[in-house]
Amino acid sequence: MRNSLALSLLFLLSSLLYPREEEKCRVFLLGKSYELQSCIVDQGKVFVALDISPLSSLLKETKLTTLKKGNETFYSLNDLSNLKALSCKWDGEKKQAIVAVRLKRENITWERTTSSLIFQITTPVPLSFQTGILSSPNRVFLDIIGAHLYPAKIEENIGDNLKMRIEQHSVAPDVVRFVLDLPLYLPKVEFSPSPSNRITISLTSPLKGKGSELEAIHIMKSDGSTFASLRLSQLSQYKTLLLKNPPRLAIDISPAYLSPSLILPQEFFSPISQVRWSQFSYDPPTVRVVFDLEKETRVEIRSEPSLIQVKFGSVAPREFRNLEKLKIVIDPGHGGSEPGAISKNGVREKDINLDIARRVKVILPTVFLTREDDIDVSLEGRVNFAYQVNADVFISIHNNSMPEGRVGTGTETYYFREDSLILAQCVHEVLVSKLGLPDGGVKRRGFYVIKNSPCPSILIEGAYLSNPSEEKLLVTEEFRQRIAEAVVEGLRKYFEGGK
Ligand SMILES: [Zn+2]
Secondary structure (H helix, E strand, O other): OHHHHHHHHHHHHHHHHOOOOEEEEEEEEOOEEEEEEEEEEEOOEEEEOOOOHHHHHHOOOOOOOEEEEOOEEEEEHHHHHOOOOEEEEEEOOOOEEEEEEEEEHHHEEEEEEOOEEEEEEEEEEEEEEEEEEEOOOOEEEEEEEOEEEEOOEEEEEEOOOEEEEEEEEEOOOOEEEEEEEOOOOOOEEEEOOOOEEEEEEEEEOOOOOOOEEEEEEEEEEEOOEEEEEEEEOOOOEEEEEEEOOOOEEEEEEEOEEEEEEEEOOOOOOOOEEEEEEEEEEEOOEEEEEEEEEOOOOOEEEEEEOOEEEEEEOOOOOOOOOOHHHOOEEEEEOOEOOEOOOEOOOOOEHHHHHHHHHHHHHHHOOOOEEOOOOOOOOOHHHHHHHHHHOOOOEEEEEEEEOOOOOOOOOOEEEEEOOHHHHHHHHHHHHHHHHHHOOOEEEEEEOOOHHHHHOOOOEEEEEEEEOOOHHHHHHHOOHHHHHHHHHHHHHHHHHHHHOOO
């Protein structure tokens, strides 16, 4: 009697706690379907009996509301949906619950390494995925199972020749499809093993390591001429062929291969009517780039360690440009509270730079200096100055140093944008021949002032203050005068085509 009373009390209590009956529902947990799961729907709150161990890493610091009934534990779907990493949905009509991982743009990263393009998708818990590689059109896809994308569609161009598309491919089960469109050619594709919370896709040329990688083809117009440049990971041998009927310029680079994310020109300028490129041969690996021309044109070709640059004959006759009539900005590096490099003997770079700039102004009084004295000028201030005077050209004057223990040697010239390369080459050539120090080369680096100024811009590093014998030269007026003369002569070469 006592026992049956206790039982009926228990029954009463549990029916108070669980006024709604248990029903059967379907649950998708991280893309996996579980049929005929027990669930309880109570005043808009949904509890499902399912094994939530795949989510355990997310639940370490969270206590979910649970209900116990018989042997079964029911977990609150509402509590799960409060977790930022998850997307939870309940369809009352279909009696269907979906628990998926939220996937956002910031979970997807990509980077270029030498010869590879690597995509990485990070998820809070390991997810299964399926992959595929398809041709015509070439594409690589990856279906991430159990993920829900926010926003539902993402499209991005990676380089100019590769497109990343991500979209919600299906719901119930939630699958996000990640697609890379590769119109150029199908690279070697590697995926990390499934499942994983760090899915990686790496694209490599099948010719990786067999020569130089062609990374970009640029075309631009500067000072009445059209320039094309081919950016390479390293310099390979190349041959050029200027052909008639129809007029075109072919450049064969070997050993070389096309980058999976080759950057292509956005715009063509006369006389270039079209550009074509191909992996002309695999053995030996040879890349062929062809510029179709509107008419027969004279070309000049220069190469840097990682660049082949073609100057196409002037479109309009190059106007004679008198240096005195141009707006030339000379920027003595550092100044004021910022000394720049300091030699062991206490020689300050800012003073040397200013003296050289003043000497340039003595030779060519029409130049503008970003500072005339030992004062602070911000990098932005220097660029703004170039804007204010509507500069035709900008040259920042520096001298170099190496960190502790190393001396360094030679003359270096930096440019960043392609419109500045010829200027860098002109000034550098004169600097090297006039100063007689080791040729440190023309290099590309994104220093603020040359990256942001409104005109062709370069930064010169005359000599090394950290090198005692070069420091000895820099403290002489005669040497600083030579740097100043080289700058002006380099400018004449650039604007007037030589002395
Ligand atoms: Zn400096």
